[in-house]
Amino acid sequence: MKRIYIIALVFIFAACGKGGNNSAPAPGKATLVAPLKDLTCNTGVILSATESSVAFSWNPAENTESYDLTIKNLLTQKDIVQNTPTPNATVTLLRNTPYSWSVTAKSSKSDTKTDSEVWKFYNAGAGITTYAPFPAELLTPTFGQVLPSGTTKINLTWKGSAVDNNITGYIVYFGPNSNPDVFRQRVTDSFVNDVTVSANTTYYWRIVTVDANNNISDSGTGNFFVK
Structure with missing residues (x-):
């Protein structure tokens, strides 16, 4: 009986130890500043x-020991990730990007990680008086999304800035081609509704943004599948 009691205590202590990380307060959400x-x-x-060195800063988050600063080049879609114990970091970046x-x-x-909002900015270049728009963010359908059978109409939505x-x-x-043709021109809204689609087909789409100075940017190509 004594042996059974000791084994039970071992299991209790082991279970408590295993759940320790999950019972700790989750890190708070950092507020971006610059x-x-x-x-x-x-x-x-x-x-x-x-190249130029850019200073990043954000307000400290509660219950946090370190931060991963993630910077994405919106032209190449490549990430730079830098870990820091302080709410700031300086990173070398390409200019005019x-x-x-x-x-x-x-x-x-x-075990919980908490993400901040995502902000965009344009790293200034020499002699640039106007800047191309940010590449549009494709919203729906999401990249690689599988739409249910019976779907015949979809809405394309995106966000430009x-x-x-x-x-x-x-x-x-x-x-349906990986290098899709022009579907609509001179769209002033950030959506196109009631687009006809067919079953068992993969569709591809991208958005080119145009500004008043005829600068353009390309979202890159997204895709989705209709069952």
Whole structure:
């Protein structure tokens, strides 16, 4: 009987130890500060004709030991990830290039990671007086989404933004080919509704954003499948 009691205690202590990380408070959400959202970053230290160092900062998050700063080049879609124990970091980036950035709060006491909002900015370049729009963010259908059988109509939605707030329209490319043809031109809304689709077909789409200075940006190609 005594042996059974000891074994039961071992199981209890083991179970308590296993659940320790899950019972700790989750890290809070970091609030982004700089570079500012949807604006040109002119405060970086110029290192060369092509690069500058950019200072990132955010408000500290509760119950957090370290942060992952993730910076995405919106032209190449490549990420730079830098871990830091402080709510700031300085990173070397390409000039005259659009980026997005976000912060993930982490703690060794919790299995939960908490993501901040995602902000975009344009890292200024030499002699640039106007800037191309940010590449549009494809919203729905999501990348790789599988739509149920019986679907015959879908809505394409996206989000566009520009430093100069001067977007004049969008060119929508859509079709069953991996390099889709122009589907709509001079679209001034950020959606196209009631697009006809067929079963057992993969569709591809992308958005080209045009501004008042005839600068353009390309979202890159998304795809989805209709059962």
